[in-house]
Amino acid sequence: MPTPTPPARLGLGLAAVGRPAYLTLGRDVDLPGDRSPAALQARTHELLDAATALGIEYVDTARSYGRAEEFLGSWLRTAEPVPFVASKWGYRYVGGWRQDVDVHEVKDHGEAAYESQLAESTALLGPWLRLYQVHSLTADSPLWEDRPLQHRMARLRAEGIELGFSTSGPAQAEAVRRGLALTVDGAPLFTSVQSTWNLLEPSAGAALAEAAAAGARVVVKEGVANGRLTDRGTPADSALAGAARERGVGVDALALAGALAQPWCTVVLSGAVTVAQLESNAAARDLVAGAGREWAAEEWVRPEDPAAYWSARSRLGWG
Ligand SMILES: NC(=O)c1ccc[n+]([C@@H]2O[C@H](COP(=O)([O-])OP(=O)(O)OC[C@H]3O[C@@H](n4cnc5c(N)ncnc54)[C@H](OP(=O)(O)O)[C@@H]3O)[C@@H](O)[C@H]2O)c1
Numbered sequence: 001m002p003t004p005t006p007p008a009r010l011g012l013g014l015a016a017v018g019r020p021a022y023l024t025l026g027r028d029v030d031l032p033g034d035r036s037p038a039a040l041q042a043r044t045h046e047l048l049d050a051a052t053a054l055g056i057e058y059v060d061t062a063r064s065y066g067r068a069e070e071f072l073g074s075w076l077r078t079a080e081p082v083p084f085v086a087s088k089w090g091y092r093y094v095g096g097w098r099q100d101v102d103v104h105e106v107k108d109h110g111e112a113a114y115e116s117q118l119a120e121s122t123a124l125l126g127p128w129l130r131l132y133q134v135h136s137l138t139a140d141s142p143l144w145e146d147r148p149l150q151h152r153m154a155r156l157r158a159e160g161i162e163l164g165f166s167t168s169g170p171a172q173a174e175a176v177r178r179g180l181a182l183t184v185d186g187a188p189l190f191t192s193v194q195s196t197w198n199l200l201e202p203s204a205g206a207a208l209a210e211a212a213a214a215g216a217r218v219v220v221k222e223g224v225a226n227g228r229l230t231d232r233g234t235p236a237d238s239a240l241a242g243a244a245r246e247r248g249v250g251v252d253a254l255a256l257a258g259a260l261a262q263p264w265c266t267v268v269l270s271g272a273v274t275v276a277q278l279e280s281n282a283a284a285r286d287l288v289a290g291a292g293r294e295w296a297a298e299e300w301v302r303p304e305d306p307a308a309y310w311s312a313r314s315r316l317g318w319g
Helices: 037-053 068-076 111-128 147-158 172-181 205-213 239-246 251-260 275-291 306-314
Strands: 009-013 058-060 084-089 091-093 105-107 129-134 162-166 192-196 217-221 267-270
Touching (some): 009 037, 009 251, 009 275, 037 068, 037 275, 058 267, 068 084, 084 111, 111 129, 129 192, 172 192, 192 205, 205 217, 239 251
Parallel strands (some): 009 058, 058 084, 084 129, 192 217, 217 267
């Protein structure tokens, strides 16, 4: 009798609350007007407390999310229970805590970046850091050929920290397969992958199923397409909005349920910036619990061409 795969669970991602600017749609409405570090730390702690109350025990952050690791670290000191904490290296925050700059983050997958960011992450997240991921391991990353760095990273495993990577762009599937094939001393370098999967962009699904079959943790990000798969981002007369209304939930819950229902999925990240959004997102669990894995949200929305999806995403303004 094969061991049943445990149901996928929700996690909380801090990309939208750790810094004053990000690319999601309704920030001017949902975030406090005061985007000072103190105001965003308070909002982050409020969300983490609400996540704990909702039984969410997985938190995702990154060096490039402004001061998100610092905000999470200060909350973890008194957290009970302590969630599973994952972070990322590979992008550096350069926004200077401003909203009106053109560049907010710079990519660097070199060894010096790894060393300095690992030191910064462990200084802020110390004993709680469980998983360290390469941020957006795309085809152009020098990491693929950098064996000395791969060996350096593998040493982190010996210290009990898992290694993973995230993917982005229309060629995610290729990066998922290539990343999980990387080995150091005969063992897979990565045991966790984080990829964008949602009802508009499900193209990485098959590769993620292979990842799960190989025993990797599969984390879904951008489950509501940065706000496009929410009541605010979806036409009220659409089939998807109608299906959500019929079930008494928001479009966000239906979209996230579509991800939670994927048999290969381990964690689906909520990117909520308000407690009300997080509670609405969490309704996805009840939908899946009710419908099991025979969930076909796809019938309500047609997937987009991946290249078109990612080009639309790259045009989203940061604010
Ligand atoms: N390359 C990478 O590794 C990478 C890239 C992206 C994300 N991630 C991870 O994935 C997490 C989630 O991704 P994401 O935040 O970019 O995308 P997302 O989850 O698709 O979008 C979240 C955004 O949707 C809006 N929203 C959510 N629920 C809503 C509701 N009920 N009603 C109205 N609006 C709602 C909110 O934005 P507004 O309120 O501003 O509209 C929220 O910030 C991140 O926090 C991060 O941990 C990783």
